[in-house]
Amino acid sequence: MRRSSFYLIRLPRSIPNSCFVRRKSTSTWLPKPPPEPSQRVSAIVDELSGLTLLELADLTEALRTRLRVDQMPVVAVMTPGMPLGGLPGGKAGAGGAVAAAKEEKAEKTAFDLKLESFDAAVKIKVIKEVRSFTDLGLKEAKDLVEKAPAVLKKGVLKEEALKIVEKMKEVGAKVVMD
Structure with a gap:
């Protein structure tokens, strides 16, 4: 019978088990910091952070017209207790089903x-x-x-x-x- 290279070794009871416990490392792993943005990007961030909410709304509209974006993307946020189909208290997915049916009929x-x-x-x-x-x-x-x-x-x-x-x-x- 051939013996595996992995087999158990019996140790005498005189050796305490604490000798074989791996101690925690003192060094902590930190994620790599993101690369520094360019000088131009840093200047834009500094300027944007100084704008008020009204100015940010105007900026958003100006960017939408310049970049020819018709509609802003819709982002759904789930909150605890919200049904999967839609808003609490409303019909689950009633408006979404109609919109999906129109898209499907548009062109297959x-x-x-x-x-x-x-x-x-x-x-x-x-x-x-x-x-x-x-x-x-x-x-x-x-x-x-x-x-x-x-x-x-x-x-x-x-x-x-x-x-x-x-x-x-x-x-x-x-x-x-x-």
Whole structure:
């Protein structure tokens, strides 16, 4: 039997356990201080720190117009006891759901391609075409085509999806973009 390089050693009871306790280090680890800003940045910080709140509001508006920023970003802050959907006492996420639905209807960029049906006579051509735009092997592509309607590919960009749909129509298969 081979012995491991890690094995227990029995020590006599005459050696106290405190000999093996690691003492705390006297040095403390401090994080590395951030690099000093340039002289120009320091001058801007000094000047901005001397502004009043009204002057800061005017500065914000001036920067928004100069940089062509239409809307300020919305920052949500969670407080203890606040429901996940929104403000306390309000309907959880009612306004957010409507806004999300409008954004989704605006323009969809990624589509799922679904094989609806195909002619039995062109099954081999459909399988070859499915293999050309997926990473599937012959058996996997055949199984996928045989269990139609099935999703061929997910998250395809609009241009690529349109090309694939056209190729599949030429072969004799019906493909739908979801």
